[in-house]
Amino acid sequence: MSDQQGNIIIKKIKKVSGGGHHGGSWKVAYADFVTAMMAFFLLLWLITMVSPEKRPAIAAYFKYFSIFESSGTSFLEHENAVLTEPSQSEEKVEPELEGNKATLSSNEGKETSPETFQRLLKQAIEKKLGDIKDQIIVDTFKGGVRIQLVDKEGKPMFDLGSAKPTPLALRILRVIAENIKSTTNPISIEGHTDSLAYKTSNYSNWELSTERALTTRKIIEQMGIDPSRLKTISGYADTEPLIPDNPKDPRNRRISILLYFPKTAAGTDKTG
Secondary structure, three states: OEOOOOOEOOOOOOOOOOOHHHOOHHHHHHHHHHHHHHHHHHHHHHHHHOOHHHHHHHHHHHHHOOOOOOOOOOHHHHHHHHHOOHHHHHHHHHHHHOOOOOOOOOOOOOOOOHHHHHHHHHHHHHHHOHHHHHHEEEEEEOOEEEEEEEOEOOEOOEOOOOOOEOHHHHHHHHHHHHHHOOOOOOEEEEEEOOOOOOOOOOOOHHHHHHHHHHHHHHHHHHOOOOHHHEEEEEEOOOOOOOOOOOOOOHHHOEEEEEEEOHHHOOOOOOOO
């Protein structure tokens, strides 16, 4: 192009990438919205198609489903259990929930013995915490069941010399809370340490064991344990070692959660 004087004029045209208001980003958001609506209507359809007596099985599945522990599985794997008779549904769905649902509850018209409670809790630990089950001791005593969270070399329940729980302790307490929060058994919490002493006299294993027990109380309350069930919170320092022959053994550093059963709730003897 040239003007009247013959000078050459160069015209640059800048192309704008994308479509401006006509771009495709809104389509992605719209697709997500449609997908969510489809899932919502599928859920409504599922609820209306299942009879009222069979709905608890569906509710139980979604209540205790964990994407971290059950990823790659589908509820459709249990569709036959949900759409069959109630008795069959319970038999097929319950094994998936064992260790989570209130199978350990003693307030459902059937009194659970300490031995039964111990067995069911061990099964739940085996399923959910199999890789660290050696750091969880479940035994019975005269009065109920005792659950102990035990340190291991390199795998402590609390930071060294601190009442700050480690992710390992939180993981274990979460599973324990899931299994005992629907029971009514009174609870005591005890903190124990090894015999390693502190360089300062202002803070000792007595304070440390007590603070760890108190921290455990706060954690399980946040996880759904009724505070009114708590009976005692105690710190024993290194006076009751788990490994008497080696007071400095890391396994002596532990938290004990004691559940007392109705007929012997007043018992205080902790011998096995």
